[in-house]
Amino acid sequence: MKAFKNTEFAHIREATGYSIKEVARLLGKSERTIYRWENGESVPEIDLLRELTSIYNVRSGQHPESDFNFRFIDLFAGIGGLRKAFESIGGKCVFTSEWDSACRKTYQANYECDHPVNGDIRDVDLENMPPYDVLVAGFPCQPFSIAGVSKKNSLGRPHGFHDATQGTLFFDVAQMIEYHRPKAFLLENVKNLVSHDKGNTFKVIMRTLQEELGYHVDFRVIDAKHYVPQHRERIFIVGFREDVGFDFKDMKIPDTGPRLGSILHQEDGTEAPEPPYTEIPAGRVADKYTLSDRLWEYLQNYAEKHRAKGNGFGYGLFGPEDVARTLSARYYKDGSEILIRQEGKNPRRLTPRECARLMGFDKPGQSMFEIPVSDTQAYKQFGNSVAVPVVEAVAAHMLPFIFKVMRTVKDSDQVEVLFERVEVYV
CATH class of the missing domain: 3.90.120.10 (DNA Methylase, subunit A, domain 2)
Known part of the structure; x- marks a missing residue:
């Protein structure tokens, strides 16, 4: 990949829609450094330039298919709606789990898998899963118990999500997050998850992700009508292992959608x-x-x-x-x-x-x-399934922060992402 000159860096930065201040925050550099890159006073770091280029390619809908930006796993995969969306931002799926055999048939007919499509998530061996950066899951909604921690302590019994969510499929997702500590995750569910069981279910989920697993979490309910011609409200829960400044309110949603x-x-x-x-x-x-x-x-x-x-x-x-x-x-x-x-x-x-x-x-x-x-x-x-264009928009909003957390969190036991080729389309 040839090095960019000053005006080319400025063009890429402007094309992404980021201000000098925003791109400095995302890349972890001072505003003065960004100005120097744009004015040609110094050369941008190649890895950071690749990140910005990839963001540009995703936003312009021209992301090359020959490279990948991060590895992810696809849980409760269904027919691959979440996978399709995360592949659109340069993700490489390294693990899949879906219990329904008919869904697996459709999934395997549409995606090139260099790994087996696993069945029931409860049968997955956590120790032998491949390294990954991002976890995505459209987990089913089930009622949780609200466990009294002090009472459980006095009885010498487990508490927290190990008790409150035991027997639910969210428990298996939480176990994976606890065991592997992925850099980021996206969970999808129906809008009513927020009010399910008088709000108790959502409280347990948020408490588990934030307080017990230590992730920085935000959520948003999005109506698919802005992207496809149907009313379809779903909740998206996004978490990052470090505070990278992700905010769902910054995600821009089209005013009108197709018919x-x-x-x-x-x-x-x-x-x-x-x-x-x-x-x-x-x-x-x-x-x-x-x-x-x-x-x-x-x-x-x-x-x-x-x-x-x-x-x-x-x-x-x-x-x-x-x-x-x-x-x-x-x-x-x-x-x-x-x-x-x-x-x-x-x-x-x-x-x-x-x-x-x-x-x-x-x-x-x-x-x-x-x-x-x-x-x-x-x-x-x-x-x-999910409405794929909605998840694509969420994933594109996540991408800069996925890059940021991957720079922040360096796991010695995980293979670092290698950029094989990044092309810029202008």
């Missing part, structure tokens, strides 16, 4: 047909996704019954200019939460391909996400 028309099949012949979702030769959505008269009548009667009682239950009917409800894992049952209007006939479900687009697994200009399972399994998998 359903951007993910629906184009039935005018401009989209190549994809059986069994669309038909040859016209590319029309297959008839099997249109609701039967009996099911459509049932859904209308059900909605009317609840409307009469003053309830809001019922189907959701949408067109190309709308933003849909949340896609759920139960979508395979009747598709009622997201039905697409059709002129002259009953509404239809989304196809699995449209679900892949709705969740951000499929993007223009990229190869299509492989769906090697039945429609029923596909609906469950996409309904349980």
Whole structure:
């Protein structure tokens, strides 16, 4: 990689959107040093220049695929939504765990794994896991006990998260964090995690991560409607081993997002047909996704019954200019939460391909996400997944601070990241 001249460093810094003060704080240098680099009075340190270049490439959507910035593990991996997002910022996945065999089938069809896809996280051998820098997990929400520490002490029994979270899957995540001390983590869950069990669950989680494991933690609830055409609120919990200044409030979220028309099949012949979702030769959505008269009548009667009682239950009917409800894992049952209007006939479900687009697994200009399972399994998998563009935005916001904590924390037992090649696209 050739050295940058002064104006090139200034260009990269300005292109990232950072001020002199911000980039000095992120790189751990004085503002005077940054000014000297920009004015050509001295040469930037190569590793720091690589960091800034990588941040620039990620923000411009042109990160090279031939290098990696850090290693991460993917827990409760599902079909790889978190992995896809963290690979987009130069992460290399070195360990995967997912208990559902159908999800593992989809995962392995879409990602090149130089490691086995492990099953139940509770069967993982902590001692033999590979070195990693970042842990990501979309762990299931379960009720925790609120253990009285003084009482446990008096009885000589374990306390803290070893007791309060015992038997929950969060316990296994906390154990990994305690054992390996990763430099950073991202945990994802439903919005209701904050209020689950009258707030006790979230209190235990935050107490465990901050007080017992000693991480600097912030969280934010983000609605995916800013990135994909569906309302989908999820909580993201980010932790760093050192105080690197990460603040979720600094993450900029788009004011407006796309509409359903951007993910629906184009039935005018401009989209190549994809059986069994669309038909040859016209590319029309297959008839099997249109609701039967009996099911459509049932859904209308059900909605009317609840409307009469003053309830809001019922189907959701949408067109190309709308933003849909949340896609759920139960979508395979009747598709009622997201039905697409059709002129002259009953509404239809989304196809699995449209679900892949709705969740951000499929993007223009990229190869299509492989769906090697039945429609029923596909609906469950996409309904349980993360909205990939949301996690990509969170990961991109984390990247400068991942670099910072990796510079701050040097683990002798972990292999340091080697930058094989960093290209700048201007």
